[in-house]
Amino acid sequence: MYINLAIDAILENIKNASTYIKEEVVNEFVNILVESNRVFVIGAGRSGLVAKAFGMRLMHLGISAFIVGETITPAIHENDVIVAISGSGETNSIVSPVKIAKSRGAKVLSLTSYLDSTIAQLSDSVLWVHGRTKNDGENEEDHIKRQIEGNYSSLTPLGTAFELTSLIFLDGLISELMYTMGATEEDLKKRHTVLE
Secondary structure, eight states, X not given: OHHHHHHHHHHHHHHHHHHHOOHHHHHHHHHHHHHSSOEEEEEOTHHHHHHHHXXXXXXXXXXXXXXXXXXXXXXXXXXXXXXXXXXSSOOHHHHHHHHHHHHTTOEEEEEESOTTSHHHHHOSEEEEOOOOOGGGGTTOXXXXXXXXXTOOGGGXXXXXXXXXXXXXXXXXXXXXXHHXXXXXXXXXXXXXXXXX
16 A cells, blocks of 8 residues: 555664764754843744644744734844754745844744755754755656665655654654753643643
């Protein structure tokens, strides 16, 4: 069944993430996030949903976090940081706010599949996330030929591999932040919404 092949492909991509995530990059992310006054998180489409999940966990940690594009998001300043999530690193609705943040002296952290992208080049620290972004499928050769060769990349359509791997990395980063800040799950529960 295709569903089993797809799940295996997604899990394999996530499992391999631990082999290319560099400790120094994780440390840079943690230090910048802890030292910043406020954290602004941005992503488009499904990457935007990943950004919102990360922003919520930052809030649970007691970090002042905002999702770019929400009506209550304030101006960004030089002691702040923006976390940009973009597989291609070229999405206009992400590049523009990152440029604005950089011009205002804020730090930039990014997750992308392309280290030579605009967003990566603007970043103070960048995490390379292996993933098939939505642009990768535009010039695909014959589908059957790829299947025979064992290339099942189409089982993770568009940015699926990038988005899910980014979500897992950011959840792992929350655990790293909890350790660094001496926070417990009980501390996070105290900030969890009660209005549901």
